[in-house]
Amino acid sequence: MLTVYHLGLSQSERIVWLCEELDIPYRLEVYQRDPQTRMAPPEYKALHPMQISPVIADGDLVLAESGAIIEYILAKYGHGRLKVAPDDPAFADYLFWFHFANGTLMPSESIEMLGAGISGADQLRVGIGSDHPFVAVYTARTDRGFAMIEQRLGKVPYLAGADFSAADIIMLFALTTMRAFTGRRLDDYPNIRGYLARIGGRPAYQRAMTKGDPELSPMLS
Amino acid sequence: MLTVYHLGLSQSERIVWLCEELDIPYRLEVYQRDPQTRMAPPEYKALHPMQISPVIADGDLVLAESGAIIEYILAKYGHGRLKVAPDDPAFADYLFWFHFANGTLMPSESIEMLGAGISGADQLRVGIGSDHPFVAVYTARTDRGFAMIEQRLGKVPYLAGADFSAADIIMLFALTTMRAFTGRRLDDYPNIRGYLARIGGRPAYQRAMTKGDPELSPMLS
Structure with missing residues (x-):
């Protein structure tokens, strides 16, 4: 059976959600961040040489990296659901947004996050200040991303x-x-807020957040 | 016909190389970085709202993001080549390395690059210094990546x-x-050096580098 190792407040919430959308059997193991440093605990870091989240196991296979895990689960357990086929007019759009998430948008937000100087000793230690060029x-790159998504x-x-x-x-x-890490607000993005409301109404999303991050109120507005 | 917009010294070299490996017809448009700032020229930035490289056009479609472009070209023009199918034992490995490139390794290297303070006025302006925590x-994250690749x-x-x-x-x-941007050396990575030598021997790679970056000596050692 598939095991999903979920680190609280991390990208692995995607994998819990995917499993709920597909309604497939899986075992969920939840790990919490260190309350002081906000870093993953040593047991989570030990799961994969890169010490990154998400990580899954499927039999002898241990697999990390959001894009790889999602494609793996879709191919093995998805039966064609939640993908767009190459002969569909939406194929290129599907590919763009799928790869844009971690290839461009998340790296930009990660640097925005480190400039935001959120609470947590270790983050503050490495923070570079919101006024740094x-x-x-x-x-600005994240701004371009959000403008494009809004459009x-x-x-x-x-x-x-x-x-x-x-x-x-x-x-x-x-x-x-x-x-929660960057402090970015959505006041000027009505289309994104409407989209988040639609997503928030999905029972599978609600189940995933309840199971994976029960103490978190989903940031849907 | 497929048009590949290649920004010199950038990730779009992958797309030129992919087209050469597949031996498909394509039109190549090469853009050079500003010699002072090392930034893309305004004409390149105008190709896509995110102002990122690579970008391709295929009829009315304009598509950015390495992972999306590679998957698009493979699906439309690859006839199954250079991919690993879901029923192949190497499928999960293929997915991991494919997504790891831009999802984890490149973002780490980008920050390493900005710490390295390479030449170029704009980069120096935003550089954060190699001694910054x-x-x-x-x-250290890039180190873990290179160790994993070496293994x-x-x-x-x-x-x-x-x-x-x-x-x-x-x-x-x-x-x-x-x-060329990070200054990282490969002295301690004999397996990676051997791999680069194998890649360097591929005629399609040689053709791609000659066409896309004729003034660059490929960094294969």
């Missing part, structure tokens, strides 16, 4: 187009929980 | 396993040209 460069969601209900897909599952963390 | 955190290439000739694949195409930039 380096942070400004990446905050897209003014035209279509989901990122790949008419239908909810795994592109929404990988992108959502960058629009919700990641904001 | 923030840079140290990400340099992998001690067991198999290519990242997905026995066969050369698109996982190698997306990963290679992080091991070669990216080092």
